[in-house]
Amino acid sequence: AQSVSQHNHHVILSEAASLELGCNYSYGGTVNLFWYVQYPGQHLQLLLKYFSGDPLVKGIKGFEAEFIKSKFSFNLRKPSVQWSDTAEYFCAGNFRDDKIIFGKGTRLHILP
Amino acid sequence: DVKVTQSSRYLVKRTGEKVFLECVQDMDHENMFWYRQDPGLGLRLIYFSYDVKMKEKGDIPEGYSVSREKKERFSLILESASTNQTSMYLCASSGPQWNEQFFGPGTRLTVL
Numbered sequence: 001a002q003s004v005s006q007h008n009h010h011v012i013l014s015e016a017a018s019l020e021l022g023c024n025y026s027y028g029g030t031v032n033l034f035w036y037v038q039y040p041g042q043h044l045q046l047l048l049k050y051f052s053g054d055p056l057v058k059g060i061k062g063f064e065a066e067f068i069k070s071k072f073s074f075n076l077r078k079p080s081v082q083w084s085d086t087a088e089y090f091c092a093g094n095f096r097d098d099k100i101i102f103g104k105g106t107r108l109h110i111l112p
Numbered sequence: 113d114v115k116v117t118q119s120s121r122y123l124v125k126r127t128g129e130k131v132f133l134e135c136v137q138d139m140d141h142e143n144m145f146w147y148r149q150d151p152g153l154g155l156r157l158i159y160f161s162y163d164v165k166m167k168e169k170g171d172i173p174e175g176y177s178v179s180r181e182k183k184e185r186f187s188l189i190l191e192s193a194s195t196n197q198t199s200m201y202l203c204a205s206s207g208p209q210w211n212e213q214f215f216g217p218g219t220r221l222t223v224l
Binding site for chain 1: 145212
């Protein structure tokens with residue numbers, strides 16, 4: 001069965017540190033991948049998405065993610081985090097139909 | 113901008129009560145979804161709908177039912193609320209296949 005897994009449940013970083021959140025999926029066919037973010041008290045919103053083409057995808061607020069097909073990975077990166085990046089981040093995949101499967105989320109806490 | 117609205121942000125109900133959660137989207141999306149979000153478990157799909165009067169079970173449909181009488185409206189029903197249904201409930205909608213989902217603000221339901 002298809003699945004999406006996120007390696008880190010809770011990450012704490014200082015401002016200006018670099019960020020990489022891991023995401024792996026299990027599926028051998030065509031896949032669309034997403035990163036969603038949920039800021040405290042706000043609704044889930046899309047950070048970035050990969051459908052096809054350039055495996056390096058740029059999203060909002062300076063985030064990017066790289067699709068590595070051979071590793072079944074779609075890791076989220078940001079070179080220098082800010083306090084306002086404190087949020088919960090969800091990786092998600094769409095594998096064959098309209099359902100999207102979500103990972104369990106990573107809580108990111110940025111220390112000022 | 114896509115807008116997905118949910119009838120309540122906070123709801124408190126008693127065990128055994130029938131609970132209705134309403135969701136409305138204004139983008140003429142075919143697909144609508146209900147999730148519950150619990151700490152450490154991410155988002156779990158309860159039910160989804162591809163079209164009016166059509167519904168499909170998600171991963172955790174037990175104790176829930178849904179109704180989609182109009183394209184823009186998707187209701188989640190808890191026939192007899194129980195304390196283990198205390199959770200955050202998220203509604204989402206999406207366009208044709210492979211598109212990302214747009215989320216509502218969520219309803220935090222507490223069952224006493």
